[in-house]
Amino acid sequence: MKFSIEKKLEGTLARAGTIETQNGVIETPAFVVVGTKATVKALTAEQIRSLGAQVVLANTYHLYLQPGTDIVEKAGGFGKFMDWHGPTMTDSGGFQAFSLGAAFGSAVSKVASADAPVEDISSTAGQLAKVTDEGVTFKSHIDGSTHFFTPESSMEAQWKIGADMIFAFDECTSPTAPYEYQKKSLDRTYEWAKRCLAKHNELDSEKKQALFAVIQGGRHQDLREEAAKTLGALASSPELAEGFDGYGIGGSFTKDDIATAVSWVNKILPEEKPRHLLGIGEPRDLFDAVEAGCDLFDCIAPTRMGRHGTLHTHDGRLNIRNAKFVDDFTPIENDCSCYTCAHHSRAYIAHLFRADEMTAATLASIHNIHFILRLVEKMRQSIFDGDFFEFKKDFCSRYYKEV
Amino acid sequence: MKFSIEKKLEGTLARAGTIETQNGVIETPAFVVVGTKATVKALTAEQIRSLGAQVVLANTYHLYLQPGTDIVEKAGGFGKFMDWHGPTMTDSGGFQAFSLGAAFGSAVSKVASADAPVEDISSTAGQLAKVTDEGVTFKSHIDGSTHFFTPESSMEAQWKIGADMIFAFDECTSPTAPYEYQKKSLDRTYEWAKRCLAKHNELDSEKKQALFAVIQGGRHQDLREEAAKTLGALASSPELAEGFDGYGIGGSFTKDDIATAVSWVNKILPEEKPRHLLGIGEPRDLFDAVEAGCDLFDCIAPTRMGRHGTLHTHDGRLNIRNAKFVDDFTPIENDCSCYTCAHHSRAYIAHLFRADEMTAATLASIHNIHFILRLVEKMRQSIFDGDFFEFKKDFCSRYYKEV
Numbered sequence: 100m101k102f103s104i105e106k107k108l109e110g111t112l113a114r115a116g117t118i119e120t121q122n123g124v125i126e127t128p129a130f131v132v133v134g135t136k137a138t139v140k141a142l143t144a145e146q147i148r149s150l151g152a153q154v155v156l157a158n159t160y161h162l163y164l165q166p167g168t169d170i171v172e173k174a175g176g177f178g179k180f181m182d183w184h185g186p187t188m189t190d191s192g193g194f195q196a197f198s199l200g201a202a203f204g205s206a207v208s209k210v211a212s213a214d215a216p217v218e219d220i221s222s223t224a225g226q227l228a229k230v231t232d233e234g235v236t237f238k239s240h241i242d243g244s245t246h247f248f249t250p251e252s253s254m255e256a257q258w259k260i261g262a263d264m265i266f267a268f269d270e271c272t273s274p275t276a277p278y279e280y281q282k283k284s285l286d287r288t289y290e291w292a293k294r295c296l297a298k299h300n301e302l303d304s305e306k307k308q309a310l311f312a313v314i315q316g317g318r319h320q321d322l323r324e325e326a327a328k329t330l331g332a333l334a335s336s337p338e339l340a341e342g343f344d345g346y347g348i349g350g351s352f353t354k355d356d357i358a359t360a361v362s363w364v365n366k367i368l369p370e371e372k373p374r375h376l377l378g379i380g381e382p383r384d385l386f387d388a389v390e391a392g393c394d395l396f397d398c399i400a401p402t403r404m405g406r407h408g409t410l411h412t413h414d415g416r417l418n419i420r421n422a423k424f425v426d427d428f429t430p431i432e433n434d435c436s437c438y439t440c441a442h443h444s445r446a447y448i449a450h451l452f453r454a455d456e457m458t459a460a461t462l463a464s465i466h467n468i469h470f471i472l473r474l475v476e477k478m479r480q481s482i483f484d485g486d487f488f489e490f491k492k493d494f495c496s497r498y499y500k501e502v
Numbered sequence: 503m504k505f506s507i508e509k510k511l512e513g514t515l516a517r518a519g520t521i522e523t524q525n526g527v528i529e530t531p532a533f534v535v536v537g538t539k540a541t542v543k544a545l546t547a548e549q550i551r552s553l554g555a556q557v558v559l560a561n562t563y564h565l566y567l568q569p570g571t572d573i574v575e576k577a578g579g580f581g582k583f584m585d586w587h588g589p590t591m592t593d594s595g596g597f598q599a600f601s602l603g604a605a606f607g608s609a610v611s612k613v614a615s616a617d618a619p620v621e622d623i624s625s626t627a628g629q630l631a632k633v634t635d636e637g638v639t640f641k642s643h644i645d646g647s648t649h650f651f652t653p654e655s656s657m658e659a660q661w662k663i664g665a666d667m668i669f670a671f672d673e674c675t676s677p678t679a680p681y682e683y684q685k686k687s688l689d690r691t692y693e694w695a696k697r698c699l700a701k702h703n704e705l706d707s708e709k710k711q712a713l714f715a716v717i718q719g720g721r722h723q724d725l726r727e728e729a730a731k732t733l734g735a736l737a738s739s740p741e742l743a744e745g746f747d748g749y750g751i752g753g754s755f756t757k758d759d760i761a762t763a764v765s766w767v768n769k770i771l772p773e774e775k776p777r778h779l780l781g782i783g784e785p786r787d788l789f790d791a792v793e794a795g796c797d798l799f800d801c802i803a804p805t806r807m808g809r810h811g812t813l814h815t816h817d818g819r820l821n822i823r824n825a826k827f828v829d830d831f832t833p834i835e836n837d838c839s840c841y842t843c844a845h846h847s848r849a850y851i852a853h854l855f856r857a858d859e860m861t862a863a864t865l866a867s868i869h870n871i872h873f874i875l876r877l878v879e880k881m882r883q884s885i886f887d888g889d890f891f892e893f894k895k896d897f898c899s900r901y902y903k904e905v
Contacts, residue, residue, distance in 0.1 A: 140859065142861065143864060145845070166828060166849070166853040425569060442585040450573070456543065457860050
């Protein structure tokens with residue numbers, strides 16, 4: 100993998116560049132489409148290609164449980180398995196093991212909001228006791244079976260799943276965990292990162308896969324900065340070819356601190372490595388993250404929102420289940436070039452949702468993914484054109500009705 | 503609409519031809535894809551086009567209840583509503599009003615089989631008392647509201663829905679109803695057919711829509727023949743331009759009597775009118791119906807089977823949920839040219855079904871519709887080539903393992 104910065108936005112950490120992988124080039128900043136179980140929900144691979152997606156991320160936790168990493172390996176990796184021929188990523192499985200593992204019944208959220216009560220989030224703190232220095236024990240959400248993930252087993256799983264870019268196994272703490280716990284956890288994540296690197300270099304001596312370390316540290320500036328320093332020092336370089344090829348930024352944020360927390364980290368991380376902000380897909384967050392120097396973002400929001408009938412427009416979100424749309428024969432957005440808007444009216448999509456037709460999810464997902472992909476592409480262009488802040492202001496004033 | 507017979511198969515009633523509609527030409531025999539609620543379940547309009555479908559049939563009952571015929575009319579008809587630009591059909595709403603109407607809780611089946619116990623079918627007999635000479639009262643399966651369909655209201659609904667080919671409102675009796683009831687019902691269907699013709703000619707003086715009468719008569723030769731004679735006499739002709747443009751053959755059959763019952767009818771019906779066998783999609787039934795002189799067939803089986811993981815192959819059906827497919831990296835069929843087989847393995851499709859992913863239904867439906875469309879196209883070609891019976895024997899010996 101080769102990352103090249105082509106343009107920086109003066110006075111900010113923002114940059115536009117390219118990531119070259121063995122399966123194609125990603126123009127950054129780029130939104131990474133999530134294909135959790137080796138499928139982008141409700142879409143065919145052909146539809147993903149038609150959307151102009153550049154890279155697909157699958158979840159190691161899900162593929163490990165179903166169909167199992169051996170099957171994916173036999174298929175030639177998850178890209179071939181799902182017929183996606185472009186660049187691919189997998190996460191480490193850590194976040195899902197912590198947040199989905201039935202034994203913990205937790206509710207770790209990547210962005211704390213009114214929807215995720217503090218009680219739920221804090222309740223995960225005690226459950227983190229299931230983590231030891233060796234790894235994490237969790238129960239499958241499918242059949243309740245017990246599993247044990249370690250840095251080494253995550254590397255093995257991701258090796259078999261075979262994505263171009265993979266992530267080191269990290270501990271994702273609750274944002275409400277005590278400072279002392281988060282500090283201890285950060286040390287553990289650092290030790291795990293080194294174990295991942297060692298295992299990765301053993302498995303992948305030809306460097307087919309690029310390994311990203313994950314920066315944690317909750318909402319604490321000193322912890323975030325420490326993580327960026329220690330893990331940043333392990334970046335690959337001409338002298339240390341077997342180091343990390345990129346960085347993920349993980350954990351839970353509040354809406355207001357994404358830009359701040361990400362800046363702490365990106366001011367320290369080696370500039371020449373790509374940075375992936377994990378699990379972020381809200382338009383404003385994407386602007387903030389790009390401004391703060393992130394290159395990649397993945398999020399299930401466009402598809403999950405879509406399946407629930409919530410659609411992005413430049414004038415904000417609309418809920419297509421609203422009664423006013425049943426006889427609205429205009430497209431979701433008049434000037435949208437997506438398949439859905441080119442072919443269908445709001446009335447038709449509203450009908451499909453009311454009639455519980457699967458095609459509703461397909462058409463809504465196509466529109467929402469298209470919207471976010473194009474938005475991030477425009478951010479990239481605005482870095483080249485030098486009008487990023489103008490674009491951000493214009494977009495947000497319409498989308499969020501900001502004055 | 504113009505129907506032309508291009509080739510007849512000697513010694514049989516089979517024929518190959520074309521139906522010209524204002525929205526395109528249908529090469530017959532042709533399988534009609536069912537888009538119940540103005541959507542072929544789990545597929546986009548683009549996917550329907552890619553499958554090479556020639557004509558789509560929507561159900562008047564469903565569209566009348568949801569989103570309502572006014573909405574479909576405002577959209578410019580169901581074809582425009584769903585972005586299908588080719589030829590279209592609607593049924594009369596009668597079959598669903600009888601079989602789905604919640605008040606009746608009945609289970610009228612088009613093909614009686616082991617899956618449809620005789621008790622269920624016979625239980626509809628008493629419920630047919632809800633039918634009067636005026637029309638049929640039924641309750642919506644969605645909200646329990648009461649509705650009344652008449653021949654006139656069915657014509658009005660179908661006029662608004664705007665398909666190229668529509669059907670007269672008929673009474674679909676239970677096959678186990680007493681002979682006397684079926685005879686009486688047939689008289690009613692005849693009177694309804696004439697009322698439909700009158701209403702249709704009033705609504706559609708420019709003959710934008712072609713109207714098909716429906717031949718009923720259960721499993722009784724004399725009734726079937728009577729229906730074919732009386733309704734056949736009302737065919738459009740140079741002298742009677744406002745007559746019926748085609749014929750549907752409705753009702754319930756057993757597997758063994760389709761060919762026989764359809765032959766009774768088609769020997770009598772005017773040869774120059776297209777004949778649509780309603781609700782039939784099993785390969786052997788399609789062969790039998792083509793041999794017996796039918797030109798069109800519609801059935802939800804390919805998509806419904808597909809959503810349940812049952813896939814057509816030339817060696818019979820396979821259930822992709824079977825454990826043996828989880829590591830089978832061959833396509834559903836090696837020599838199949840459908841999108842699914844060109845891009846995906848059985849293992850991947852098996853994974854999608856086990857993971858409850860919507861794309862499973864999409865990929866399975868694509869394969870099954872492709873299979874049936876190509877099968878009927880090959881039947882058509884075999885009429886031209888004169889090797890219909892050879893093709894039928896070859897196909898059935900593999901598909902049904904017949905000796």
